[in-house]
Amino acid sequence: MSFHKVLLSELKLWTSGRSRWRSRLHDGVSRSGKVSFSSCSPKVCIVGSGPAGFYTAQHLMKARQDVEVDIYERLPVPFGLVRFGVAPDHPEVKNVINTFTQTAKHSHCNFYGNVTVGKDVSVEELQQAYHAVVLSYGAEGNRSMRIPGEDLAGVYSAKDFVGWYNGLPNCQELFPDLSCETAVVLGQGNVAIDVARILLSPIDMLKTTDITQPALEALAASQVRRVLIVGRRGPMQVACTIKELREMVNLPGTKPDMLAADFDGVAQAVKDVPRPRRRLTELMLKTALEIPGEKEQARRNKASRIWGFRFFRSPIEVLADPDRNRTTAIRLAINRLEGSGEGARAVLTGEVEDVSCGLVISSIGYRSLPINGSVPFDTHKAIIPNTMGRVQQAAGLYCSGWLKTGPTGVIATTMNNSFDTARSLVEDMDSGILHVSSAKPGSQVISALLEKRGVKPVTFSDWEKIDHVEVRRGEAVGKPREKLLSVEEMLQVAQR
Known part of the structure; x- marks a missing residue:
């Protein structure tokens, strides 16, 4: 018929x-x-x-x-x-x-x-x-990192991780292992910042939201105390908005941890960029390099959790324990930029860096x-x-x-x-x-x-x-x- x-x-x-x-x-x-x-x-x-x-x-x-x-x-x-x-x-x-x-x-x-x-x-x-x-x-769908080790226990896509704490039915079997001290989030857009903030937020802040009860209980028991937010380009190309960055800067119980070398030349370059990008970059510069005031220093001294951007780095391999049961570190290629502004390209320098971590969350885009x-x-x-x-x-x-x-x-x-x-x-x-x-x-x-x-x-x-x-x-x-x-x-x- x-x-x-x-x-x-x-x-x-x-x-x-x-x-x-x-x-x-x-x-x-x-x-x-x-x-x-x-x-x-x-x-x-x-x-x-x-x-x-x-x-x-x-x-x-x-x-x-x-x-x-x-x-x-x-x-x-x-x-x-x-x-x-x-x-x-x-x-x-x-x-x-x-x-x-x-x-x-x-x-x-x-x-x-x-x-x-x-x-x-x-x-x-x-x-x-x-x-x-x-x-x-x-x-x-998820964009794949296409690197060795991305299928190891302890590696998750941001899409699935966000779906887990937001109650998406097909993500409820994720059960992420939060027993490690350091988490690495790959990507520097708003979703990456969301993930970092949720990992480090005080439970009293989360318990009045619509986060799922299983996620709330897992985060309450979490051992994660440090989150690094990694990007392949520099501070001038970061993809998050100033609102998201400001929330991270002001997150109770946390303090920033940046590398001063990542900001070489940024203070001069930022003068010539459009206002939204300039304000975002200036907030990063202030957070990373300026000596905080007395009140802010006192707040940071009490902080038990740490977050920070890591720029000019691309993932090349997730490293496992000897039995290949779980993630123990991520190997990052160190980049330099060719060009400037939004069109700048990350180029490999040949140097690499291993960062110890038990949790890797890839926030490089949906598909x-x-x-x-x-x-x-x-x-x-x-x-x-x-x-x-x-x-x-x-x-x-x-x-x-x-x-x-x-x-x-x-x-x-x-x-x-x-x-x-x-x-x-x-x-x-x-x-x-x-x-x-x-x-x-x-x-x-x-x-x-x-x-x-x-x-x-x-x-x-x-x-x-x-x-x-x-x-x-x-x-x-x-x-x-x-x-x-x-x-x-x-x-x-x-x-x-």
Whole structure:
């Protein structure tokens, strides 16, 4: 039977009224109780419910009041890296969830969690059912260091480590060994600083956040007292923001440990750089080189934990104990810079340095993964080739977020690039490039397909049951929420 005939068959099942759910859909009511649009409404499907997905949906519905948007998410819970990536001690960043909730509750929008596109339903089936499909599923893979020893016990990716303390279900078996004194974090972006800060934060600061209870208990027992944050280039190329650096500088119970030689010539060079970079570098210089005042010196004297940047160093091997059971050190190549500013390149000098440590966390970047063979994918850049969000050589297919640009920027960056994708889609609707005059069944056929395959989507009202349970559990222990940590537990609550 042809693919088109299969879809027609499913559409017939949908309209036959064989089940109460399908009957209600036929009457124009979704499982979440929302009234669905007429069959002539432009129907757009978004794959992924992180910031990119929600911002794309928000702008689409603002620009076209007749558009109907369905968001599909692999997990039973929405919000992607806002829930699973933002540091637990940064609750203000998570306030965007309020905006995303308004979008999800819009009468033109439906959320379907617990649906894995590429497994439960194919991209081709979505393309048949919708006028447009927007892929916004982010960057779920890790960039490999490609060095000997990176598979040793004690070596973790920052993505997995962050997922562990933030409650990402597939990271709950990580059980990182925190019994060593020194940890090395590779990379100097905001995620690297987050990891260092969480490792060194006083437990009393963390226990009032939404960090998971298992992570809180592990950090309370942690023996880590020193964290080195390593980068291949210099202070003028560090990738974190001044906000993150300031938090590190002021972290209670800690003191900085820098190498003065790493800052040779920086004070002169910083005078000619743009203001944001200058302020960031000046704070580093002050922290590393200036003699602290009496109050700051007293604070440092009491500190029991140490952090510091190490510049001009690249990892070349993780070293193991004689039995190769666990990490004991990391070998770093010492670099020099060619060029200056943002374009400076790290060049090997031939010198190496071994740093004793029992924990290595690689924060060198996330990586998007291809969804299936039918969707174009640039394996070198790890993005979907696109022009302003329009997937190349794939009419009706779009992308937004890190899948579109690579894993760069903060939430505001993602918002702007998602708005750009939505504008491209609206332009294509308005110009007729995207044919929206012919009726498409949208979620009504997809829901029938999922039901037949035994997949039970989680609606936004189902998510609100999970949210209620998590908040209630958190209140009992003085936290904003205590997250459910497994998909099974989430589904049990959602399907009550």
